[in-house]
Amino acid sequence: MSKSQKASYPLDPLIDVMDKLLAPDGCPWDRKQDYSTLKRYLLEETYEVLEAIDEGNMYKLCDELGDLLLQVVFHSALGARANHFTINDVINGITEKMIRRHPHVFGNVTVSGAEDVLHNWEVIKAQEKGRQKEESLLGSVPKELPSLMHAYKVQERAAKVGFDWPDIKGAWDKIYEELEELDAAVRKKEEIYEELGDLLFSIVNVARFLKINPEEALLAAIRKFRSRFAFIENKVSENGKNIDDYSMEELDAWWEETKVIKKN
Numbered sequence: 126m127s128k129s130q131k132a133s134y135p136l137d138p139l140i141d142v143m144d145k146l147l148a149p150d151g152c153p154w155d156r157k158q159d160y161s162t163l164k165r166y167l168l169e170e171t172y173e174v175l176e177a178i179d180e181g182n183m184y185k186l187c188d189e190l191g192d193l194l195l196q197v198v199f200h201s202a203l204g205a206r207a208n209h210f211t212i213n214d215v216i217n218g219i220t221e222k223m224i225r226r227h228p229h230v231f232g233n234v235t236v237s238g239a240e241d242v243l244h245n246w247e248v249i250k251a252q253e254k255g256r257q258k259e260e261s262l263l264g265s266v267p268k269e270l271p272s273l274m275h276a277y278k279v280q281e282r283a284a285k286v287g288f289d290w291p292d293i294k295g296a297w298d299k300i301y302e303e304l305e306e307l308d309a310a311v312r313k314k315e316e317i318y319e320e321l322g323d324l325l326f327s328i329v330n331v332a333r334f335l336k337i338n339p340e341e342a343l344l345a346a347i348r349k350f351r352s353r354f355a356f357i358e359n360k361v362s363e364n365g366k367n368i369d370d371y372s373m374e375e376l377d378a379w380w381e382e383t384k385v386i387k388k389n
Contacts, residue, residue: 136198140212143195143202160203167196172344179345225249262286273339276329284333293334299327353383 146155170193177186201212226249228234229242236242266278283289290296303324310320332339357379361368368376 136212136216139195139198140202143198147202147206155199158199158203160200163196163199163203167193167200170196175341175344176348179341179348222253225253271340272325273329273343276326277333277339280330280333290330290334293331296327296330296334300324300331303327353380356383356386 146152170189174186174189174193177183177189197215198212201210201215204210204214205212224231226246227242228245228249229236234245236245263279263282266275266282268275270278280289290299303320303326307317307320307324310316329339332342357376358368360379361371
């Protein structure tokens with residue numbers, strides 16, 4: 126898009142709001158922020174977008190995407206003030222990248238399916254960076270990823286060069302092996318921390334073979350637990366008692382009831 130063309134959906138109003146907030150007479154809180162202090166909000170907003178998607182709540186998704194967009198605008202505003210980059214640099218950069226990495230759409234490259242697209246993406250990505258052979262194959266995997274995603278990424282990267290089980294059976298067997306080692310560690314009261322980590326890592330490997338994102342799967346399990354626990358709390362509240370007035374057996378009965386309700 127040339128500079129003379131007007132965007133159909135301009136970001137200008139939001140950028141103007143951000144500029145006002147960061148002005149000398151703007152918001153004291155916003156003016157104190159930097160790239161690092163905003164990291165937690167960027168992460169939180171990302172997970173709230175994921176939650177809205179999983180809930181299938183489109184009104185919430187629209188709202189949460191706005192919150193996530195604000196983080197992009199906020200970081201870009203900080204970049205502009207430090208003469209690092211502007212929001213236009215961000216938009217132009219990603220636009221050019223998407224065109225460049227889709228030569229089968231914007232060029233004359235032919236692909237036979239999604240696998241070809243992914244292969245071309247990686248090849249083009251390497252060419253863009255002018256990357257020489259890295260000292261470590263895992264060097265480009267971001268170290269600050271959430272642990273389950275990090276594990277998935279490093280396993281995926283290693284698998285690309287053949288460092289992998291031939292099929293899911295090897296990954297399953299590894300889980301049972303790590304379970305036994307953790308059990309032995311607990312009995313000996315040593316190396317428990319390490320063995321638990323190994324078990325979690327092996328579970329992620331199975332998730333990878335099943336093509337399931339372990340981070341999303343765990344988030345779904347957490348949401349399910351919270352929903353069922355809220356049901357128990359409501360039952361306790363209806364009886365006018367405290368939750369610690371009930372035995373584990375009584376609470377578990379309500380827990381099982383939530384499963385039946387969910388199925389019906």
